[in-house]
Amino acid sequence: MRTAAIVAPASMALARAVRVGYCIDSFDIGGTELNAVRTLEALDRQRFAVTVFHFHATGPLRARYQALGVRLVHLPIGPLYSLRTAVQGVRFVRLLNREGIEIVHTHDLYTNIFIAPWARVAGCRVIASRRWLDATPRPGLLPLNRLSYRFAHRVIANSALAARLLVSEERVPATRVVELPNFLEERAFRRVTPEVHSARRRGWEVPEDAFVVGTVARLVPVKNQAMLLRALAHLAKDVHLVLVGGGPSRPGLEELARALQVAERVHFAGELVETTNLHQFFDVSVLCSRSEGFPNTIIEALAAGCPVVATPVGGIPEVIVDRRTGLLVPLDEPETLAARVAELREDTALRTQLSEAGVASARSKYHQSVVITQLEALYRDLAHETGDRGALLA
Numbered sequence: 001m002r003t004a005a006i007v008a009p010a011s012m013a014l015a016r017a018v019r020v021g022y023c024i025d026s027f028d029i030g031g032t033e034l035n036a037v038r039t040l041e042a043l044d045r046q047r048f049a050v051t052v053f054h055f056h057a058t059g060p061l062r063a064r065y066q067a068l069g070v071r072l073v074h075l076p077i078g079p080l081y082s083l084r085t086a087v088q089g090v091r092f093v094r095l096l097n098r099e100g101i102e103i104v105h106t107h108d109l110y111t112n113i114f115i116a117p118w119a120r121v122a123g124c125r126v127i128a129s130r131r132w133l134d135a136t137p138r139p140g141l142l143p144l145n146r147l148s149y150r151f152a153h154r155v156i157a158n159s160a161l162a163a164r165l166l167v168s169e170e171r172v173p174a175t176r177v178v179e180l181p182n183f184l185e186e187r188a189f190r191r192v193t194p195e196v197h198s199a200r201r202r203g204w205e206v207p208e209d210a211f212v213v214g215t216v217a218r219l220v221p222v223k224n225q226a227m228l229l230r231a232l233a234h235l236a237k238d239v240h241l242v243l244v245g246g247g248p249s250r251p252g253l254e255e256l257a258r259a260l261q262v263a264e265r266v267h268f269a270g271e272l273v274e275t276t277n278l279h280q281f282f283d284v285s286v287l288c289s290r291s292e293g294f295p296n297t298i299i300e301a302l303a304a305g306c307p308v309v310a311t312p313v314g315g316i317p318e319v320i321v322d323r324r325t326g327l328l329v330p331l332d333e334p335e336t337l338a339a340r341v342a343e344l345r346e347d348t349a350l351r352t353q354l355s356e357a358g359v360a361s362a363r364s365k366y367h368q369s370v371v372i373t374q375l376e377a378l379y380r381d382l383a384h385e386t387g388d389r390g391a392l393l394a
Contacts, residue, residue: 017049018383021101021124022070023111024052027059029271030218031296032131035158035182036107037064042185042372045070048379051099053092055110060273077114080144089118096122102383103127106148113144116151125382128152130162130170132293133314146170153382156180159294159315178378182296183371184362188277188303200281204267210240211345214282216297217289219247224311226256227288230334233260235341244278246271279304283351284344289313290331299366302326302358307351309340325357 024036040050041064051071065072075092078084096104096119104119105127106112112128119126128149149155149172156178157163163179166172192200198208206212213232217223225243232241243253243266250268257263272278277300279285285301285308292314299319301308308326310316320326327344329337344351364370 017045017047018103018379019099019101020048020050020379021096021099021104021119022050022052023104023106023115024054025108025110026056027054027062027065028056029060029273031182031293032108033059033061034296035131037061038183038185038368039372039375040065040068040070042183042368044376048376051095051101053095053111053115055114075114080113085114089114092118093122096124103379105129105379107131109141109145112148112152113141116148120151125385126152126154127378127382128155129158130155130166130293131158133162133165133291152176153385154178154378158182160318161315162293180371180374180378181366182294182299183368184299184303184366185368187275188300189359189363190277191280191304192276197281204242204269204281206240206242206267207238210238211236211284212240212242212282213284213286213341214242214244214279215286215288216244216278216300217287217295218245219243219249219253221249222290223247223249224288224290224331225249225253227311227332227334227337228286229253229256229260229262229266231337231341232262232265234335234338236345237265239341239345240265240267242267242269242282244269244272277304279306282306284309284341286310286337286341287316288331288337289316292316294318298326299362302362303366305355305359307344307354308358309337309344319361324354325361326354 022040026033043050051073052065053073053075055075055077057074073095075088077088101124104115104124106115107129108131116126116128149170154176155166155172157166158181160179163177166177167174201212215225215228219225228241232239257266279301285306287295287297287310289311290313294315298308298310298316302325308320309329310320310326311331312328313331320328322328327340329340
């Protein structure tokens with residue numbers, strides 16, 4: 001499928017900063033939320049002046065936005081059809097006009113639905129997003145989200161599969177679709193010292209001689225950590241599992257670990273907000289998800305040089321090519337997963353091969369110098385577009 005090209009000729013250089021309205025739902029921790037703040041941290045703010053509009057005022061990621069010194073504007077919307085929401089929409093239009101915002105960039109389902117129509121009323125160029133496949137908060141929002149794409153000049157997809165679905169299911173013209181994957185900062189490739197490595201494992205109460213399987217993901221049903229626990233029951237006693245992340249599935253997973261008699265080999269690290277790439281503390285990184293768009297955790301594992309075993313869902317097969325950049329296992333086959341982990345434990349040559357290939361792939365395809373350059377070019381292209389600013393998608 002041919003999607004919109006991003007071109008950045010030197011003749012298009014701007015003498016002033018492009019003013020961008022950056023729109024997020026919340027400051028909570030999740031794949032979309034982390035990608036949004038990382039993107040803003042990587043943008044050249046000499047060339048792009050950003051105002052961040054947000055629906056929820058608090059959350060663990062707010063401090064990272066504040067550290068950037070960008071203006072934060074709270075839009076406390078209510079139900080979509082409420083008077084309060086309409087009032088906030090009018091306020092938003094006035095803010096866009098007063099700030100001289102040229103580009104409005106939404107990052108998730110809720111901001112697509114609310115922001116895109118009002119941004120068009122203000123005469124802005126609109127970039128919407130699709131960062132998911134089938135996991136949405138409420139199915140009833142999908143028709144509204146599909147409508148929101150008609151107000152967008154471009155729609156960013158974070159995987160080739162999401163890009164295809166935008167064209168085939170959402171009926172967005174391919175010329176308006178831009179495939180832009182998640183990315184990695186240089187720090188994702190950095191390694192800690194052996195002393196720090198050992199200290200972190202001790203902090204998780206992992207035995208010094210253990211073979212460590214780990215995962216970094218929210219503890220929610222779609223991430224399917226139960227499959228990993230069941231696989232652990234088929235592995236040798238010196239294989240330990242570290243689960244990094246918080247969420248509602250934790251009590252059930254703790255109960256399952258006890259039922260499988262592996263609780264002493266399972267270590268719940270909780271939700272960790274830090275810049276260190278946690279995958280470097282594992283011998284193997286696993287993701288057993290039932291559904292994914294384009295998971296940050298996979299490319300972070302590659303950057304850490306940690307061999308990956310994952311289920312082939314969503315955008316994962318675009319990143320993990322079986323036995324080249326990782327290993328793929330069928331969904332809900334814990335015995336197969338256990339066999340792949342055991343293979344990696346015994347075959348150090350295979351671990352080294354996958355580690356080196358993973359780092360090379362992550363650096364060439366997903367480094368921020370590659371991806372952010374494309375996003376900045378998209379912002380510049382839209383800032384220079386001329387023509388009918390009121391026309392909706394055909």
